[in-house]
Amino acid sequence: MALFLRDALRSLGPLLQGGLMSNMIAICDGTWEENITGAVTCDGTLMQVEDSYFKWLPSLTYEDANELLVAIGALYATVFIYLLVARFINDQKPD
Numbered sequence: 134m135a136l137f138l139r140d141a142l143r144s145l146g147p148l149l150q151g152g153l154m155s156n157m158i159a160i161c162d163g164t165w166e167e168n169i170t171g172a173v174t175c176d177g178t179l180m181q182v183e184d185s186y187f188k189w190l191p192s193l194t195y196e197d198a199n200e201l202l203v204a205i206g207a208l209y210a211t212v213f214i215y216l217l218v219a220r221f222i223n224d225q226k227p228d
Contacts, residue, residue, distance in 0.1 A: 157181055157182075158181070158182040159175075159179055159180065159181055159182065160179075160180050160182055161175035161176075161177050161178070161179050161180075162177040162178050162180075163175055163176040163177020163178070164176055164177070
């Protein structure tokens with residue numbers, strides 16, 4: 134499970150002494166827990182995710198993103214209309 138850490142960087146201990154960025158992605162092989170002060174801690178092994186981890190993902194242009202959003206919207210609208218029609222038909226059946 135990945136989590137963006139901003140307020141919980143205290144959990145990283147020695148990694149922060151080198152002056153790392155305040156926004157990073159960390160992975161915990163255990164569970165994330167929030168203590169009383171609001172800091173998030175990991176009860177397992179905490180690892181920082183390198184930028185190269187996401188390099189295998191293909192880049193997405195604005196045009197590709199728009200096409201994807203249109204397809205998702207069309208699918209959502211189709212399912213919504215189908216459910217409305219099915220509900221209307223079921224309501225019209227005599228008891």
